[in-house]
Amino acid sequence: MDVTIVPGTLKGAVTPPPSKSQAHRLILAAALSGGVSTLSNVDFSQDIEATLGCMAALGASIQRPEPGVVEIHGLGNSIVQAGPAPILDCGESGSTLRFLIPVALLVGGEAHFTGWGRLMERPLTPYEDLFQEKGITWKRENGVLSVDGGRGYDALALEPGEYVLPGNVSSQFFTGMLYALPLLDGPSVLRSSTPLESRGYVDMTLDALRTFGVTAEETEPGVFAIPGNQHYQPRNLAVETDWSNAAFWYAANFLGAQVDIRNLNLDSVQGDRQIGTLYWKLARPGDVDIDLSQCPDLAPPLAAMAAVRKGTTHFVNAGRLRMKESDRLETIARTLNALGAKAQVGEDTLTLEGTDHLAGGTVDGCNDHRIAMMAAVAAIACKQPVTVLGAECVKKSYPHFWWDYTALGGEVHGLVSG
CATH class of the missing domain: 3.65.10.10 (Enolpyruvate transferase domain)
Incomplete structure (x- = not known):
C-alpha cells in the first residue's frame, strides 16, 4: 500500500x-506460569502475533475471549516435553526470536526458529558463542536456526551456572536468559562483559519478572544473581x-x-x-x-x-x-x-x-x-x-x-x- x-x-x-515491549514480556511470563493469566489492552500487531504463535507452538493455550484481551493457560513453569521439535515462526520480531531461544532450550530436545524479512540476518552471535561454549548445538541453514541441547527429554539443555553476554549488542539477549534461568534447578549468574546498553528494556524485564513472582537481583552493574527453582505465578494485567x-x-x-x-x-x-x-x-x-x-x-x-x-x-x-x-x-x-x-x-x-x-x-x-x-x-x-x-x-x-x-x-x- x-x-x-x-x-x-x-x-x-x-x-x-499498548506497549509492544511490555506485551512481549507479559505474554512470555504468563505462558511460563502454572495457571491462567488474562492480559487486557493487547494490540495484536504482527510482532505480538508472532510471540503468541510461538508460545502456542511450545504448548501454551491461547484464547481471545474479547477484542484486546488474551487468556493464556501457562505451561506450568516447565516446558520439558516429548515429541517432535517445535518449529517457532518469529515473523519479523527480533524480540520474539531472542527472548525465546533460551526458553526453547528448556524443551530439552531441539527447536527450530524461522522468520522473514531481515530477521534471520540480525545478530545472534552472543547466544551462539555462549551456547556452543555450553555444549549446545547451534546451526543456521537456509534461513532456519536449530538449537539442540542434546540431552534427550529427561534433562534440561540449560544448566545452572554463570552466563556471560556482551551488553553492547542487544539487551534482548539478557531478557531471554532472565526468563529461562529462574526455572533451572539451581542458582545462576548472568553477567555483562561490557557496559549494558538499552538498560531501560532490561528494567522492563525485571519488572515483568517481579510482577509474576520471579526474582533476579542485580548485585552490581550488569551482574544478575538468579535463584533457581522459581515459579511464575499467573496474573491478570493490563498492558501499558x-x-x-x-x-x-x-x-x-x-x-x-x-x-x-x-x-x-x-x-x-x-x-x-x-x-x-x-x-x-x-x-x-x-x-x-x-x-x-x-x-x-x-x-x-x-x-x-x-x-x-x-x-x-x-x-x-x-x-x-x-x-x-x-x-x-x-x-x-x-x-x-x-x-x-x-x-x-x-x-x-x-x-x-x-x-x-x-x-x-x-x-x-x-x-x-x-x-x-x-x-x-x-x-x-x-x-x-x-x-x-x-x-x-x-x-x-x-x-x-x-x-x-x-x-x-x-x-x-x-x-x-x-
Missing part, C-alpha cells in the same frame, strides 16, 4: 497503542500505553501539530519515556549531542525533530540501528534527505543540520514501521505532499497508525482497510 500525505496540521487527542510509539506524536507536536497524547504512565519503567526530556533538549536552539545507546527506538522521531530545529544535532552510539528491520541509520538519513533534510551518516553516528522546512517527495518505507511513521510525521513540515511506499509496514507495531493520523485531521490518500 502506497499513501500520499498532504501537508497540514494535526489536532486532537490520541491514545498510542507505549512510549516508543507515543514519541512520534511528540515529534508531530514539535513540527507544529497540537496532539494531546493520552493514557501514558508517567511512572512507567519503559525507557523511551525519556522522549519528553529529549523533546525539550531539542527545542532549545544550538548544537546538541544525543546518545542513543539507551534509546535506539527513539532515533526516527528524534531525527524528524532534528531535521527542522535551529541547530545541528549529532546522534552518537547509534550503530545498533543498522540491524533493525532496515539499516535504520541509512534509511533515516536517506528518507529525510529525500524530503529535503540535511543528514549525514557515520559508522555509528547520525548528524542533522536543521532547516526551516522540508520540501516533500516520495520515500520508501523500507519495510520498517518506524521509518514509515517518521516520514508521516515529517510531512507536517513539508511544502509539498509526501508519498510513502509500502506504508502498510506500520502493522508491525502500530496497526491503526494511519487511521489515528487521519482522525487527527491528516489528509492521507491511498489508504486501504485491513
Whole structure:
C-alpha cells in the first residue's frame, strides 16, 4: 500500500497503542506460569502475533475471549516435553526470536526458529558463542536456526551456572536468559562483559519478572544473581500505553501539530519515556549531542525533530540501528534527505543540520514501521505532499497508525482497510 500525505496540521487527542515491549514480556511470563493469566489492552500487531504463535507452538493455550484481551493457560513453569521439535515462526520480531531461544532450550530436545524479512540476518552471535561454549548445538541453514541441547527429554539443555553476554549488542539477549534461568534447578549468574546498553528494556524485564513472582537481583552493574527453582505465578494485567510509539506524536507536536497524547504512565519503567526530556533538549536552539545507546527506538522521531530545529544535532552510539528491520541509520538519513533534510551518516553516528522546512517527495518505507511513521510525521513540515511506499509496514507495531493520523485531521490518500 502506497499513501500520499498532504501537508497540514494535526489536532486532537490520541491514545498510542499498548506497549509492544511490555506485551512481549507479559505474554512470555504468563505462558511460563502454572495457571491462567488474562492480559487486557493487547494490540495484536504482527510482532505480538508472532510471540503468541510461538508460545502456542511450545504448548501454551491461547484464547481471545474479547477484542484486546488474551487468556493464556501457562505451561506450568516447565516446558520439558516429548515429541517432535517445535518449529517457532518469529515473523519479523527480533524480540520474539531472542527472548525465546533460551526458553526453547528448556524443551530439552531441539527447536527450530524461522522468520522473514531481515530477521534471520540480525545478530545472534552472543547466544551462539555462549551456547556452543555450553555444549549446545547451534546451526543456521537456509534461513532456519536449530538449537539442540542434546540431552534427550529427561534433562534440561540449560544448566545452572554463570552466563556471560556482551551488553553492547542487544539487551534482548539478557531478557531471554532472565526468563529461562529462574526455572533451572539451581542458582545462576548472568553477567555483562561490557557496559549494558538499552538498560531501560532490561528494567522492563525485571519488572515483568517481579510482577509474576520471579526474582533476579542485580548485585552490581550488569551482574544478575538468579535463584533457581522459581515459579511464575499467573496474573491478570493490563498492558501499558507505549512510549516508543507515543514519541512520534511528540515529534508531530514539535513540527507544529497540537496532539494531546493520552493514557501514558508517567511512572512507567519503559525507557523511551525519556522522549519528553529529549523533546525539550531539542527545542532549545544550538548544537546538541544525543546518545542513543539507551534509546535506539527513539532515533526516527528524534531525527524528524532534528531535521527542522535551529541547530545541528549529532546522534552518537547509534550503530545498533543498522540491524533493525532496515539499516535504520541509512534509511533515516536517506528518507529525510529525500524530503529535503540535511543528514549525514557515520559508522555509528547520525548528524542533522536543521532547516526551516522540508520540501516533500516520495520515500520508501523500507519495510520498517518506524521509518514509515517518521516520514508521516515529517510531512507536517513539508511544502509539498509526501508519498510513502509500502506504508502498510506500520502493522508491525502500530496497526491503526494511519487511521489515528487521519482522525487527527491528516489528509492521507491511498489508504486501504485491513
